[in-house]
Amino acid sequence: MKRLATLAATGLAASLVLSACSSSKSSGGSSSSSGSSKPVTITLLAPNYGSGTADDSKNYWGDIITAFEAKYPNVKVQLQEATWDNLATKLTTALQNNDAPDLFEGGGYADVAAQGLLYKASDIVSPQTLSNLIPHVAQLGQTKGQDGQQAQYGIPFTTSTRAFFYNTQLFQQAGITTAPQTWADVAADAAKIKTLGKTGFGLPLGSEEAQAETYLWTLGNGGGYKDASGKWDINSPQNVQTFQWLTDNLVKPGLTEPDPGTKDRTDLWKDFAAGNIGMINGSPALLPILKEGTIGSNFKSSPIPGKTGTLSTPLGVADFIEAFNSHPDHKTAIGEFLDFALQKQYQEKFDNLYDLLPATQDAAADLSASNPALKPFIDALPTAAWYPSSDPNWDPASQKVKDIVGKAVTSDPKGVLDQIQAVATASN
Amino acid sequence: MTTHTERGRLGRPRPALARSVLSGLAPLAWIGPAIALIAFAVLWPVVKMVQSSTTHWSRYGVNLGSNGTDNYNKLFKEQDLSGVLERTGIWVVVVVTLTMVISLGVAQLFNQKFPGRTVARWALIAPWAASVMMTAIIFKWMLYPGYGFINIILNDLGLVDRNSNTADWLGHSGSGFMWEMAVAIFVSIPFTSYTVIAGLQTVPAEVYEAAKVDGASKVRTYFSVTLPLLRPALLVATVINVMNVFNSFPIIWEMTKGGPGYDTATTTVFMWILKGQNIGESAALSMVNFALIIVIVFAFLKVSKWNSEADA
Numbered sequence: 220m221k222r223l224a225t226l227a228a229t230g231l232a233a234s235l236v237l238s239a240c241s242s243s244k245s246s247g248g249s250s251s252s253s254g255s256s257k258p259v260t261i262t263l264l265a266p267n268y269g270s271g272t273a274d275d276s277k278n279y280w281g282d283i284i285t286a287f288e289a290k291y292p293n294v295k296v297q298l299q300e301a302t303w304d305n306l307a308t309k310l311t312t313a314l315q316n317n318d319a320p321d322l323f324e325g326g327g328y329a330d331v332a333a334q335g336l337l338y339k340a341s342d343i344v345s346p347q348t349l350s351n352l353i354p355h356v357a358q359l360g361q362t363k364g365q366d367g368q369q370a371q372y373g374i375p376f377t378t379s380t381r382a383f384f385y386n387t388q389l390f391q392q393a394g395i396t397t398a399p400q401t402w403a404d405v406a407a408d409a410a411k412i413k414t415l416g417k418t419g420f421g422l423p424l425g426s427e428e429a430q431a432e433t434y435l436w437t438l439g440n441g442g443g444y445k446d447a448s449g450k451w452d453i454n455s456p457q458n459v460q461t462f463q464w465l466t467d468n469l470v471k472p473g474l475t476e477p478d479p480g481t482k483d484r485t486d487l488w489k490d491f492a493a494g495n496i497g498m499i500n501g502s503p504a505l506l507p508i509l510k511e512g513t514i515g516s517n518f519k520s521s522p523i524p525g526k527t528g529t530l531s532t533p534l535g536v537a538d539f540i541e542a543f544n545s546h547p548d549h550k551t552a553i554g555e556f557l558d559f560a561l562q563k564q565y566q567e568k569f570d571n572l573y574d575l576l577p578a579t580q581d582a583a584a585d586l587s588a589s590n591p592a593l594k595p596f597i598d599a600l601p602t603a604a605w606y607p608s609s610d611p612n613w614d615p616a617s618q619k620v621k622d623i624v625g626k627a628v629t630s631d632p633k634g635v636l637d638q639i640q641a642v643a644t645a646s647n
Numbered sequence: 648m649t650t651h652t653e654r655g656r657l658g659r660p661r662p663a664l665a666r667s668v669l670s671g672l673a674p675l676a677w678i679g680p681a682i683a684l685i686a687f688a689v690l691w692p693v694v695k696m697v698q699s700s701t702t703h704w705s706r707y708g709v710n711l712g713s714n715g716t717d718n719y720n721k722l723f724k725e726q727d728l729s730g731v732l733e734r735t736g737i738w739v740v741v742v743v744t745l746t747m748v749i750s751l752g753v754a755q756l757f758n759q760k761f762p763g764r765t766v767a768r769w770a771l772i773a774p775w776a777a778s779v780m781m782t783a784i785i786f787k788w789m790l791y792p793g794y795g796f797i798n799i800i801l802n803d804l805g806l807v808d809r810n811s812n813t814a815d816w817l818g819h820s821g822s823g824f825m826w827e828m829a830v831a832i833f834v835s836i837p838f839t840s841y842t843v844i845a846g847l848q849t850v851p852a853e854v855y856e857a858a859k860v861d862g863a864s865k866v867r868t869y870f871s872v873t874l875p876l877l878r879p880a881l882l883v884a885t886v887i888n889v890m891n892v893f894n895s896f897p898i899i900w901e902m903t904k905g906g907p908g909y910d911t912a913t914t915t916v917f918m919w920i921l922k923g924q925n926i927g928e929s930a931a932l933s934m935v936n937f938a939l940i941i942v943i944v945f946a947f948l949k950v951s952k953w954n955s956e957a958d959a
Contacts, residue, residue, distance in 0.1 A: 311923050314874075315708035334705055413795035426904060475813075477792065480907040615701025615706060615924055622920065638726070642924070 222507045224612040260295040260584045261549050261556060264320040265410050266306045268573045270485065276300060279569060287559045298416070298504050304427045304483065309617060317544040321553050328360065328373035328541040335365030337372045338542040343554035345375065348561050353378075355601055359537050362609040373539030373608070374557065377569060379502040380596050380603055381435060381534040383524060388517040389417055389497045398521035402439065402464060405498065405524050409474035412497035420475035421491055421499035424625040427483035430606070430617040435500050435534055437461050438604060438610070439525030443637035444616070444643075447606050451615070451643040462632035464473035464526075480625020491518075502536065503574035503596055536604025537578065562647040576600065616643035690752060696937065699930035708926060718927035722802060722935070725928075727909045727917070734824070735913040739943070742828050742892045746835040751760070754843035771874070775837035786830050790816045803947035820910035823903045827911060830898050834892070841882045846880025847873070882951060888946060893940050 237360060269275045277300055281400060284296045299320060302308045306325055310453075313319055319336065330339055341361065349357070352375060360373030385398060385408075393411035409419025423432055437443050442457035452458075469475050476482055476496070491499045492512025499505075522529035542553050566582035567589075569575065576596055577583045587594045602622060607613050619642040627635040675682075684773045701712035722728065757768055774782060789796040792814040802809035817823040850873060858868045874881075899905060905912030907919055912920065914936050921929040 308902065308923055315926065316924075317708070319927065330706060334707060334709060338705065426906065473812070476818070477815040478907065481818045618923060622906075623908045625906065626910075 220527060230363065242284070258293045258295065259549050259552050260554050261298055261546075263302065263324065263556075264296045264299045264306075264310060265323040266303050266355060266506065267300050267326040268569075268575070270489070271511065274507060274572060274574065279572060282568075283560050283565055284598065287556055291552070291555055294555065296556060303485070304335060312553075317545075318417070321546060321549050322540060322542055322556070323538045324376050325538050327606075327614040327617065328539050329362040329606045330607050330614045331541065331543075332362050332364050333374035333611040336543055336545070337364070338544050338550065338553070338576045339364065340371040340374050340542075343542050344557045344561070345554070348558050351581060353563070353580055353583060353600065355536055356578055359605055359608060362537055362611070373537075373541055374561075376539045376540045376561075377566075377573075378535060378537045378578055378600060379504060380574040380576070380599050381431065381500055381502050381523065381536070381598075382520040383498065383522065384491065384501045384505060384518055384520045385498045386491070386494060386496070386514060386517055387519050388494070388514075389415060393497075398519065399498070399524045401524055402468070402526050402528055406472075406474065407470045409469065409497060410472070413474055416496075417469040418476050418490070418496045419498065420469055421482075421487040422469065422475040422479040422628075422629065423482050423484040423487045424479045425481050425483040426621040427485060428621075429624045430620045431534065431536065432500060433620055434604075435523055435530075436465065438530055438532070440464075440535065442524075443604070444613075445610075449607075451616070451640060453643055454633065454640040458636055461526075461631045462627040462636070466628045466632065479628060503576065506574040506592075507572075519588075532604040533599050534603055535600060537605065537608070538609070539559050545608040559639050614646070615645075619643075648650050653822060657948075671801045693937075696930060696933060697774045700934045701913055701929065702927055702930075704926035706924070706926070707904065718925070718931040721925070722921075722928050722931045727912075731912050731914055731917045733908060734911070735915075736940075738824075738828065738831075738895075738913050739889060739893050742831045743888045744826075746832050746839050746892075747881065747890055749832065750836050750839035750843050750884070753840040754847055757840065757844055758847045767851055771837050771840060773837075774834050779834050779895075780897040783797070783830055783898045786826065787817065788825060792816075792818075797801075817903050818907070820907055824911045825903050826830065830902070831892060831895060835888055839888060840881050842884040843877065846877045882948075886947065886949075888945065889943060890940060894945070 220253070244580060263280065265276060265280060268279075277298065280298045280300075284298065287296060288294065299309075301326075304315065310320075310323055310326065314331070314336070328337065340605045349371070356378055357371065357374045360375055361369055361371050362373070364370055364372065382396070389412050390396075390408070391406070392415055395408050395411060399405045399408050412419045421440070423429070434443065437458045438474045440457045440461045440462060442455050444451065444453055446452035446455065470479060474486065476490070487496065487499060488501060488508045489504050489512065490496050491501075491505070492509045492514050494514045494517070499521070523533065524530075540557065542557070544550075561581065562580060563581045563585060566579050567586055570577050570582065570586055571590060574593065576593060577586060583597055587597050606617070617637060619639045623635055623638060648866060700718055701713055701715060703711040703717065705711055753771070757764065757771065761767075790798065792798060793810055795809075795814075798809040798814045798816075801814070802805040802954065807813050812818075813822075816826050854872055854876070855868065856950060858872050863871065893913075894915050895913070896919065899911055899916045900919070903911045905916040909917060909920065914932060918929050918932045918936065
């Protein structure tokens, strides 16, 4: 029996290593007092918007941080970078381990705000910075806090709108003369491109940004995430029909890349830039990837096709900055850094680097004049359709979309959408 | 102990009581550290795990009080759970069985004398020494459709068109899971083979001579002499492999993240995915995992009568 007991104990210990690790907690931050007279180190968790070493977002933030630290010698800023596909997981894990960053850029904010983990924007940044934000984008950052009061928690940092991109060379070879206007056009054109041995349509329904692709397609059929009255409506008949159409007309006939449910946006964009894909939905962030690819100038963008005609409202995406209140002594420093980082020059630098759009008014005005390629996108911002990001259930719901929506084009779409709807409507 | 105390009360001098208590506690000095270690590293986490699984957590880890069996109810209602459990069973059985069978052969080979044996034995360590995550990522890229190394080879051999749907191995749940099992076997073989080699080296030469004298064939010798004598080594290797493979996480996570959907997730991977959505439910699943691994290991030990040799 002795050996049995030893073996059992070993087994017990081995199987517990995982749980033991995950229950360890960090001891929190430094205990220096408030104000920037004493040195503090604040942390910033941000995604990498770049696609190579040259345009790595580390460099962008690095320049801001160097300039900021020169002006505020008592504040150090530590940058943690994540890739888009694990950004949300990284934040969740950090929060669960009591190790929240001071600043987080890139994702939703509503459910953390509802739990009282965030500073109100007005508590940290200056009134000038706040009033400089593009008003209707700033409005998207408002949600109910733990106190039940509506307030600005998400501070928009960058925005983008989506457009439809196609490879003009492939279109020409396939004998297609105009950009597709409807879904039926997309399917017909994709079939022609397939005969050239290329992928007709790039459909990224993998975990990286499936929520965007889903939204673009469902908007095209009068659907979306919520209905007109603001209720979650993910499993609506229109949405089910949308995925059924995708399954029957693009995926099953092999007009997309293989297994779209597991393919990510960045990989497909690179493939499009290499001239292997005929059509794809993109954001301005696709432009720098195209510059690196072999496609040259053989591409064009046009409005996104819907079921019966192009979308009247383009999808707008705003990435927010949120400030966590876990280190009260960092509050002043956080505000100083945000005021500094949201200056016009840095907004413009970011937008010129990644071809994304600004979140502040002075940068928008400047860029409309100085970067004509961005002007139509900037002009389209006021009419855009946005994610329901001020709903606290948006974060879990969009995570569920990333997890499983890819299966909606291989199995029963209704069942998959029902599961997402259940997460979106669950009470927390 | 009771009798001691009673006798103490009956008028024995106090120092004697103290001395007997002290001498009773003496062994504690030797077993104390071990008990403390087990309490800290084994029992305390179990208590914490039970607590977590009956607690309502916010998505970001704020404790919202106890909620009884809600987490378990929610877990058992997950429509993906049955598939995940079934897959975990297949994963453990296939990976461990094939690992053991292949390792027996590898060990037999490496136990022979041949030129370069030392180098070959060192090379066998490589998959073991390399980070499992790294191995998984390398396999993922070797399986990349179009220009992955494995696909290029299969393409040149005329087996698979490297640009076809088939070449997208990790895109479908069936072939993706198969490759993940292959990688799991690949990284399990070194440890298992070394355990078996160690076992082979304990088999005395005389028994083989005796078998030869009795005129036993090679096959007969292997099955009637070698294998029975390898039993202790095989048992240890199997039990450790079962636990390792059951808890294996990095291979599946790196290669498919459990997708498409959750179609290549085992319980460990599913537990991690759930943790991002509902910590309590994830803790409930880790309790289920914990119970499963204990049941599996004990059932295996029972069936294999692992200590019968010691008792005989």
